Amino acid sequence: MNSSSAVIVARDVRLTLGGVEPVEILRGIDLDVSAGESVALLGASGSGKSSLMAVLSGLERATGGQVTVAGLDFGALDEDALAVARRGRIGIVLQAFHLLPTMTARENVAVPMELAGMADAAARAIAELEAVGLAHRLDHYPTQLSGGEQQRVAIARALAPRPAIVFADEPTGNLDGATGARIIDLLFDRQRASGASLVIITHDPGLAGRCDRTLELADGRLL
Numbered sequence: 001m002n003s004s005s006a007v008i009v010a011r012d013v014r015l016t017l018g019g020v021e022p023v024e025i026l027r028g029i030d031l032d033v034s035a036g037e038s039v040a041l042l043g044a045s046g047s048g049k050s051s052l053m054a055v056l057s058g059l060e061r062a063t064g065g066q067v068t069v070a071g072l073d074f075g076a077l078d079e080d081a082l083a084v085a086r087r088g089r090i091g092i093v094l095q096a097f098h099l100l101p102t103m104t105a106r107e108n109v110a111v112p113m114e115l116a117g118m119a120d121a122a123a124r125a126i127a128e129l130e131a132v133g134l135a136h137r138l139d140h141y142p143t144q145l146s147g148g149e150q151q152r153v154a155i156a157r158a159l160a161p162r163p164a165i166v167f168a169d170e171p172t173g174n175l176d177g178a179t180g181a182r183i184i185d186l187l188f189d190r191q192r193a194s195g196a197s198l199v200i201i202t203h204d205p206g207l208a209g210r211c212d213r214t215l216e217l218a219d220g221r222l223l
């Protein structure tokens with residue numbers, strides 16, 4: 001694969017945590033993800049999937065190797081610069097929706113873009129909430145929304161800044177089967193419409209089969 005068109009380039013990425021008895025969580029990951037590509041990340045519980053996602057999304061720093069995402073060399077940025085640079089480039093959807101309870105759906109989507117200094121944050125938030133089917137729920141608070149609706153807000157929040165890549169960690173884990181299936185359809189629809197790459201952690205082989213490529217982690221290494 002041509003690295004120059006890759007949105008994620010990971011080279012010999014390592015994550016070792018702990019002091020006296022260090023734990024090697026990631027043991028030399030090499031990975032390229034192309035623009036617009038969807039990749040499923042499978043692996044047993046404890047194999048390192050969430051840790052790899054944390055490192056590739058800039059939430060956690062690798063303790064070895066290189067990570068370049070959307071043209072950003074994570075190792076060359078300090079914490080503040082990395083936090084600013086991640087906004088707008090990297091979208092994240094988690095199992096527990098992580099919406100701010102004191103903000104409406106519209107505010108949950110708009111405020112991160114406002115903090116990132118995007119001029120059209122309010123309009124983009126409304127457009128993206130309409131795209132995920134929540135035009136009628138703009139001013140509802142998270143407690144007034146169903147689980148599926150909350151995850152739609154989280155998807156809108158992740159996609160609205162038009163990131164180069166979206167990471168999703170078991171995005172249907174808190175939803176019933178039918179609602180989860182609709183959320184996955186929506187996530188793929190929005191990903192394709194936006195041209196973003198998608199890395200999705202899942203235990204579901206059916207979902208993995210819908211991605212362009214499947215990767216499997218075992219004991220901190222890609223098989």
Ligand SMILES: Nc1ncnc2c1ncn2[C@@H]1O[C@H](COP(=O)(O)OP(=O)(O)OP(=O)(O)O)[C@@H](O)[C@H]1O
Binds near residue numbers: 025043044046047048
């Ligand atoms: N802060 C930490 N300190 C020490 N070990 C940790 C830390 N965080 C995670 N681990 C360990 O790293 C390993 C990988 O964890 P991780 O959450 O990435 O796995 P996972 O594949 O996402 O698992 P699951 O499918 O259960 O969510 C596990 O053995 C876990 O106990």
